[in-house]
Amino acid sequence: MHPLPAAYAQHLLRDRRRSAHTVRAYQACAERLMSFLQDHWGGPVTVERLARLSAADLRAFLARRRGEGIGNASAARELSAVRGFLGWAAPGSASPRVRGPRVKSGVPRPIAPAEVIALAEEVADEAAAAWIAARDWAVLLLLYGAGLRIGEAMALMGAVLPLGPTLRVTGKRAKTRIVPLLPQVRVAIERYLSLQPWGVSPNAPLFRGAKGGPLAAGVIRRSVRGARARLGLGERTTPHALRHSFATHLLGRGADLRALQELLGHASLSSTQVYTAVDAAYLLDVYRHAHPRA
Missing domain, CATH: 1.10.443.10 (Intergrase catalytic core)
Structure with missing residues (x-):
């Protein structure tokens, strides 16, 4: 195994304080990339070669992953993880500009x-x-x-x-x-x-x-x-989903969005704002089932 993915995992764990689950997922993605590039380039993968990684190389990697059956959401996460790894492994080099797949944004489903x-x-x-x-x-x-x-x-x-x-x-x-x-x-x-x-x-x-x-x-x-x-x-x-329900039911009863952010432990308010869409969807569902003209 190439040492770079393991070193990247240590960086995420020690310096970025990422969860063990995230570290495992990002390390596995880095290992997949290194293995692919070794076959793709027909030789060893060095930091210098990573710094020269092209958009065509990255698209070829994503095409391989899509051929293995991953969907749009997984491909988008894979691309994000690869960019993070490249930014750490070859700092200062320009990351290849590859547009990620479109991912339909959904909202969490609360439980009554x-x-x-x-x-x-x-x-x-x-x-x-x-x-x-x-x-x-x-x-x-x-x-x-x-x-x-x-x-x-x-x-x-x-x-x-x-x-x-x-x-x-x-x-x-x-x-x-x-x-x-x-x-x-x-x-x-x-x-x-x-x-x-x-x-x-x-x-x-x-x-x-x-x-x-x-x-x-x-x-x-x-x-x-x-x-x-x-x-x-x-x-x-x-x-x-019980956590989603906690947030949705609080918001539906008038909880402040900032207070909800603190209760959920979200780093950014944008993570919490998804529950406003949940609440609106729930109200619309109630309306459709209750209104005689709906």
């Missing part, structure tokens, strides 16, 4: 509050033990009640105890924020803690897996997939 509760109940009902049922119920209520990303919930440690009216959360790029903790969510977490057999310590994960280790996000995702199928909910009903 009753469906959130039904989903959490269904997941809990299928749990193998009472403490696991309490854990899954608490996790899903936390995602909806506080707008957490699932990775943020999994990263909570016993040091957050005792629970109060707010919770300190560490999000993307190690950015911390304070989120309100609803009494119902606090009760759900405390009930789970009273039932789980592993005990609680400040340096241990708050949410445990069946064998006592850290709870993996994939466990919750699989449980939600099964529950949504049994309930007849759409494929977009995911743990992350």
